[in-house]
Amino acid sequence: MPLSDRSLALFDTPAPEFGQPLPQKPSADMLEALFFRRSASAPTLRAPGPSPEEMDLLIRLGLRVPDHGKIGPWRLVRFTPQSKTALVEKLKPLAVSQPEPAKALAALQKLAIPPEALLVVSSPLQPHKIPLWEQQLSAAAVCQTLLIAAGALGYGANWITDWYSYDAVAKALLGLAEHENVAGFIYLGTPSEAPLERDRPNFNERISYWTAGD
Template identity: 60%
Template sequence: MTLPVPAAPEFGAPCPIHASDEALALLAGRRSSSAQTLRAPGPDAAQLADLLRLGVRVPDHGKMAPWRFVIMRGDAKAALVERLRALASAQPSPGKAQAALIKLSEPPLSVMVVSAPREGGKPVWEQELSAGAVCTTLLIAAEAMGFGANWITDWYSYDAAAIRVLGLAAGEKVAGFIHLGTPAEAPLERQRPDLSALVSNL
């Protein structure tokens, strides 16, 4: 059972910065769960509402809210997978494309995060980065609630026919499918980048 999520601060209220050993421990060991291992139960309606509320507390230059969410579960998600399955045969590797759909069909709950840049003078690239930040925050918040989560795109995020099936408007892109559930097995630690090769000083 997850702990209650604190209410959002009132508009204009101070948001003090404070150290959190629990948050650091979570980030130090954060690991995506394999989508194929995610089983019921997933977040319930109240938990999902909390996840989305936490997910949008990300940097958002100009307060554009350049993203939206499509909730996928149950029969509606199964029907979507079947429509995508019909498109898999047109992919360069049909068998691989079919197999990739297991990552979408197995988890009990998926959230499609759509990058939806707005007019208003802020760079589109920054708005797209904000959508990516939403995806990352959803992963971290889900793990903090005790759920497994995985961020995936795959071929159906880029195929023109699939994008029409997903209902994206002109200018929108799939930032990611966030798959949520209870992992059937604990994820294993993977190889991490060598920071010495990635960090430099001016």
Template identity: 40%
Template sequence: MNDNPSLNRPAPQTLDLLLSRRSGSAKTMSGPGPDGEELRTILAAGARVPDHGKLAPWRFIVFEGEGRERMGEVLVKALAASEPNASPARVEQERTRFLRAPLIVAVISSARELIPIPVWEQELSAGAVCQNMLLAAHAMGYVGQWVSEWCAYDPFVKNAIGLKAGERVAGYLYFGQPAEPLEERPRPSLEALVTRF
């Protein structure tokens, strides 16, 4: 028994949500995005995932407002280092990459090595954080997309946004309104995925 009224109670709407979730493209997202209170709820849902060892092996970086422009400048500098002859259009693409949505949350995996909990399990927990955040935003009527793109892996960018040694970007989660109707895509057939032992 537990005294939390939201547990052990059928929640068909939650099932609808799980079975209907789809991404809205980060490339075609508009505002308004989640407000401060909604963002807090999204972050809290993210921090609510299963986490072997209670390590909380993840943290979150929020990009909104001018922070998105500052990230654009970081991306432009990173591009200049790796592609000094990049075209003006390419530079502009990076300057505006984080302006594609009103809110972006980077989920950072901070897995620790040399402890009894395998790094793999800590990284899986970071993936669950991303999915919980997407679902929370979806439940509030926003669309979301989990993207990595080159900036999740670029050493200059990782340093500029404050990642420490061993930390990795699990994903940049874009949140906003869909600028276009969402398209369904074929989903894997359960028959191909499931065996019984």
């Protein structure tokens, strides 16, 4: 779906300056997008994927997340089609050593098929006055914001962690330091089929009201 002229203008919009007022504006389009938000199955993601300019915009939007202490406890890794293919080939021998080799090899298709991918790395500062959990939550917020932004650009996206996110050798291949973890791979492309709605948590079962008690 083509972007509006207003959306396209974001590609050339400079980032807001520090201290600049940022009035909050109501957006029915945003509410509708969130209401119908649905991850697309990674193997259904085909070309075209986001252009280099769209990838730049996605990252700019993805980094505008809550970040207690303004410490940026995350980083992103980009892949070219060639480097993503090379990573898959390097991971194949490691898949054989997993508890379920066939399943581990099949999981690599989620990495191989989508035309574009971003790796969000949780890179917390430790020791630090900001609790580790809050820093990890900020990295998760980057992943979720990337999903929403990709949908706003008209693409399908999936946030995945698989065995290669936790295997020590695989993490070393990805260039992660000892204190770092994979917050998520974000796979991007055009869905070859529309994702179907899934079961959702029951609203009333998940909500309670706090009371002061007696």
